[in-house]
Amino acid sequence: GDSVTQMEGPVTLSEEAFLTINCTYTATGYPSLFWYVQYPGEGLQLLLKATKADDKGSNKGFEATYRKETTSFHLEKGSVQVSDSAVYFCALMTQGGSEKLVFGKGTKLTVNP
Amino acid sequence: EAGVVQSPRYKIIEKKQPVAFWCNPISGHNTLYWYRQNLGQGPELLIRYENEEAVDDSQLPKDRFSAERLKGVDSTLKIQPAELGDSAVYLCASSLDTGARGEYGYTFGSGTRLTVV
Numbered sequence A: 001g002d003s004v005t006q007m008e009g010p011v012t013l014s015e016e017a018f019l020t021i022n023c024t025y026t027a028t029g030y031p032s033l034f035w036y037v038q039y040p041g042e043g044l045q046l047l048l049k050a051t052k053a054d055d056k057g058s059n060k061g062f063e064a065t066y067r068k069e070t071t072s073f074h075l076e077k078g079s080v081q082v083s084d085s086a087v088y089f090c091a092l093m094t095q096g097g098s099e100k101l102v103f104g105k106g107t108k109l110t111v112n113p
Numbered sequence B: 001e002a003g004v005v006q007s008p009r010y011k012i013i014e015k016k017q018p019v020a021f022w023c024n025p026i027s028g029h030n031t032l033y034w035y036r037q038n039l040g041q042g043p044e045l046l047i048r049y050e051n052e053e054a055v056d057d058s059q060l061p062k063d064r065f066s067a068e069r070l071k072g073v074d075s076t077l078k079i080q081p082a083e084l085g086d087s088a089v090y091l092c093a094s095s096l097d098t099g100a101r102g103e104y105g106y107t108f109g110s111g112t113r114l115t116v117v
Helices: none
Strands: A003-006 A011-014 A019-021 A023-026 A032-038 A044-050 A056-059 A062-065 A075-077 A086-093 A101-103 A107-112 B005-007 B010-013 B019-024 B031-037 B044-050 B053-056 B065-068 B075-079 B088-095 B112-116
Touching: A003 A086, A003 A101, A011 A019, A019 A107, A023 A086, A032 A056, A032 A062, A044 A062, A101 B044, B005 B088, B010 B019, B019 B088, B019 B112, B031 B075, B044 B065, B044 B075, B075 B088
Parallel strands: A011 A107, B010 B112
Antiparallel strands: A003 A023, A019 A075, A032 A044, A032 A086, A044 A056, A056 A062, A062 A075, A086 A101, A086 A107, B005 B019, B019 B075, B031 B044, B031 B088, B044 B053, B065 B075, B088 B112
């Protein structure tokens, strides 16, 4: 079935460091891809999305490019801030009548001052 | 505009007791989902509603879990009786109709953290 694999966490960085969180997927057809973020004590928030190959999603300085050839959707940010500390989830939306969001296990990011 | 509203935020119960969670989706969102998020894991779908109809409940443990969505708006998820392994965060989400979900994804509530002791 459809699945998402994220890099194992936790990830700890210093402020202004470069961030990459790897995400690869397995799916039939051409799913939409998402990154969600979960801040401590809060629900999931949509961070960015891409709906077709080579699309780049971006928001709040974060970017991810839908790479069909490598079935990947890696999350990047050039300079992280302490406020970016959260858990990040990669997800895909299956196509067809039973479409649903399928999530990876999440990657916890801690940014130190 | 209010987002997806869930209550309660936290619930602690003894095993074998019943528990219920409530969700009010975003106005105009016909599709409602219940997800369960175990500690350190990603959310997993329990049930999906299109208006009043449960169109995907294949992952719902039907021996102890039940859900309803009367009038196609609010929804309630119930566990009876609860087991220790049911401790998790229960998330409700809503979305626009088919065709728009791939563009906009879902909107999630803050969740209910259930602890079964």
